[in-house]
Amino acid sequence: MTSQPIALETAARRGWRYSLRRFSRRLLRSRNVLIGTTLLATILLLVTFGPMLSPYNPELMTPAERLKPPSAQYFFGTDDFGRDIFTRVLYGGRVSLLVGLVSVAISCTIGTLLGLLAGYFGGWVDALIMRGMDVILAFPGILLALAIVAVLGRSLPNVMIAVGISSIPLFTRIVRGSTLTVKQLDYITAARALGCSDGRIIWWHVLPNVVTPIIVIATNSIAGTIITGAALSFLGLGAQPPTPEWGLMLAEGRVYLRNAAWVTTYPGLAIVITVMTINLLGDGLRDVLDPRLKLD
Amino acid sequence: MTRYLINRLFQAVPTVILVSILVFLMLHMIPGDPAQVYVGEREATEERLNEIRELMGLNRPLPVQYLDYMFKAVQGDLGRSLNNNRPVLDEILTRLPSTLELTLAALLIASVLGIGLGLLAAIKHNTLVDSASMFVALLGISMPVYWSSLLLIILLSVTLRWLPPIGQGSFDRLIMPALALGFLSSGALARLVRSSMLDVLGQEYINTARAKGLPGRTIILRHALRNTLIPVVTILGMMFGQLLGGAVITETIFARLGIGRLYVEAILNKDFTMVQGTTLFIAIAYVFINILIDVIYIYIDPRIRYD
Numbered sequence: 001m002t003s004q005p006i007a008l009e010t011a012a013r014r015g016w017r018y019s020l021r022r023f024s025r026r027l028l029r030s031r032n033v034l035i036g037t038t039l040l041a042t043i044l045l046l047v048t049f050g051p052m053l054s055p056y057n058p059e060l061m062t063p064a065e066r067l068k069p070p071s072a073q074y075f076f077g078t079d080d081f082g083r084d085i086f087t088r089v090l091y092g093g094r095v096s097l098l099v100g101l102v103s104v105a106i107s108c109t110i111g112t113l114l115g116l117l118a119g120y121f122g123g124w125v126d127a128l129i130m131r132g133m134d135v136i137l138a139f140p141g142i143l144l145a146l147a148i149v150a151v152l153g154r155s156l157p158n159v160m161i162a163v164g165i166s167s168i169p170l171f172t173r174i175v176r177g178s179t180l181t182v183k184q185l186d187y188i189t190a191a192r193a194l195g196c197s198d199g200r201i202i203w204w205h206v207l208p209n210v211v212t213p214i215i216v217i218a219t220n221s222i223a224g225t226i227i228t229g230a231a232l233s234f235l236g237l238g239a240q241p242p243t244p245e246w247g248l249m250l251a252e253g254r255v256y257l258r259n260a261a262w263v264t265t266y267p268g269l270a271i272v273i274t275v276m277t278i279n280l281l282g283d284g285l286r287d288v289l290d291p292r293l294k295l296d
Numbered sequence: 297m298t299r300y301l302i303n304r305l306f307q308a309v310p311t312v313i314l315v316s317i318l319v320f321l322m323l324h325m326i327p328g329d330p331a332q333v334y335v336g337e338r339e340a341t342e343e344r345l346n347e348i349r350e351l352m353g354l355n356r357p358l359p360v361q362y363l364d365y366m367f368k369a370v371q372g373d374l375g376r377s378l379n380n381n382r383p384v385l386d387e388i389l390t391r392l393p394s395t396l397e398l399t400l401a402a403l404l405i406a407s408v409l410g411i412g413l414g415l416l417a418a419i420k421h422n423t424l425v426d427s428a429s430m431f432v433a434l435l436g437i438s439m440p441v442y443w444s445s446l447l448l449i450i451l452l453s454v455t456l457r458w459l460p461p462i463g464q465g466s467f468d469r470l471i472m473p474a475l476a477l478g479f480l481s482s483g484a485l486a487r488l489v490r491s492s493m494l495d496v497l498g499q500e501y502i503n504t505a506r507a508k509g510l511p512g513r514t515i516i517l518r519h520a521l522r523n524t525l526i527p528v529v530t531i532l533g534m535m536f537g538q539l540l541g542g543a544v545i546t547e548t549i550f551a552r553l554g555i556g557r558l559y560v561e562a563i564l565n566k567d568f569t570m571v572q573g574t575t576l577f578i579a580i581a582y583v584f585i586n587i588l589i590d591v592i593y594i595y596i597d598p599r600i601r602y603d
């Protein structure tokens with residue numbers, strides 16, 4: 001009697017491992033995944049090690065070097081406080097990627113959990129959770145994040161929380177839908193007949209089958225949260241000066257559009273390139289992992 | 297149809313109530329004492345704070361305060377600004393036309409651009425045109441509106457001197473913010489239109505039309521286009537939300553006196569009655585916009601029946 005659930009469990013473990021191997025093989029064949037991964041790895045290397053190679057302090061003000069155009073000395077020029085923009089863009093990358101990762105970690109964990117519970121248990125649990133999602137979705141775009149920051153106060157950690165909370169429904173809806181489908185399958189009934197607990201069924205048998213859409217959404221929402229996070233800092237509600245943050249750098253450079261456009265050009269380029277890279281990777285992952293969502 | 301509409305409105309009631317409770321509680325979730333929040337940064341003695349508590353009814357139990365807030369809200373009283381003591385709703389309504397003008401102009405641009413790019417990509421499927429269109433779409437999705445706005449100012453105002461950089465009230469001042477905002481939403485739309493068009497082009501009735509010997513243009517424009525555009529309505533709500541959210545940023549950059557800018561300024565000034573009122577107004581308006589879009593969807597797609 002006890003041996004059967006164990007056998008089932010090893011099968012499930014093998015399931016996790018098997019699907020990972022299959023995915024990695026298919027991943028390597030996608031052009032979008034390859035380009036996206038290469039670019040992202042380059043960006044990660046740059047923001048991790050780049051700042052160590054730069055001779056400049058990202059926050060130190062040197063008024064004598066104010067608003068210098070790009071040159072061999074300052075690759076991206078300097079800002080109105082004489083700080084090297086290249087160095088600040090590299091440091092800013094750390095901040096933006098961190099905002100993206102932490103916010104998505106928040107929304108992905110909570111959203112997936114709620115989606116699993118809603119889809120698996122149904123009934124009032126489902127009704128309650130989905131009503132909650134309706135409430136979050138009632139706030140258009142970045143409005144909810146703005147409202148949360150208004151309550152919690154302006155700071156970078158609060159931005160991560162705010163952006164994280166507002167993208168919970170993305171995950172909950174998709175995971176709930178997939179769970180509803182998986183729940184109907186025979187092997188779930190079999191697992192239940194063998195006496196598996198709900199928790200064990202959800203973790204070992206449902207989750208591995210809903211994990212692909214989660215990966216796809218998580219990747220794409222990192223791109224989205226980087227934009228939103230920088231937007232909040234742009235509006236003055238996130239990172240505070242003198243933090244090198246892309247959105248904040250754009251806001252500070254706005255005054256100099258006429259005579260020192262480089263102050264805004266490079267942080268802007270950094271955001272677009274990073275976000276495009278992540279979106280490209282997300283598109284590739286979607287094509288490979290979730291062919292139903294494929295664009296053509 | 298009417299029954300569906302009534303049903304849909306009825307379903308929205310719990311959402312609206314929950315939203316209003318949340319918005320009401322905002323003031324109480326701010327760390328610290330609500331009376332102190334009303335006073336703001338100014339110094340206040342304990343007696344003065346007590347007076348404010350009495351005056352604002354902050355001593356009463358929360359449910360009573362909530363009902364009082366809602367009772368006034370449905371009569372159009374969202375309180376007064378902590379900043380300039382003007383009625384919150386008046387302020388919102390004064391600023392509403394500017395935001396509507398911007399959002400609708402952006403929606404128009406996003407539609408023309410998105411549908412155009414999507415159709416082009418689908419018709420020239422698997423060619424360079426397709427790849428180029430989808431690259432522009434990816435750029436649209438990845439471009440933050442606060443940077444595209446700055447680029448437009450650099451290009452159209454600083455370099456070419458065609459348009460005034462900021463302000464509102466005339467057509468030439470609407471172009472840049474609407475372009476920046478419209479481009480933001482066009483990417484997702486272009487992708488949707490492309491996949492939807494490819495889907496439609498693969499269907500039997502298109503084969504029939506081809507077999508009849510109809511010219512390609514007629515097939516695309518008269519037979520395929522209509523069905524292609526049906527799924528577009530489903531993302532209209534999302535687009536509208538994105539545009540409203542984006543308006544917060546474009547209005548700030550282009551110094552437009554809209555609701556978005558009002559909202560950001562209220563947050564920065566800690567004008568919490570204004571933040572509360574605006575949040576409630578926008579959220580409830582958005583719930584109704586989504587209902588409206590659902591109704592339009594049924595109206596244009598006779599295959600769907602909800603009753």
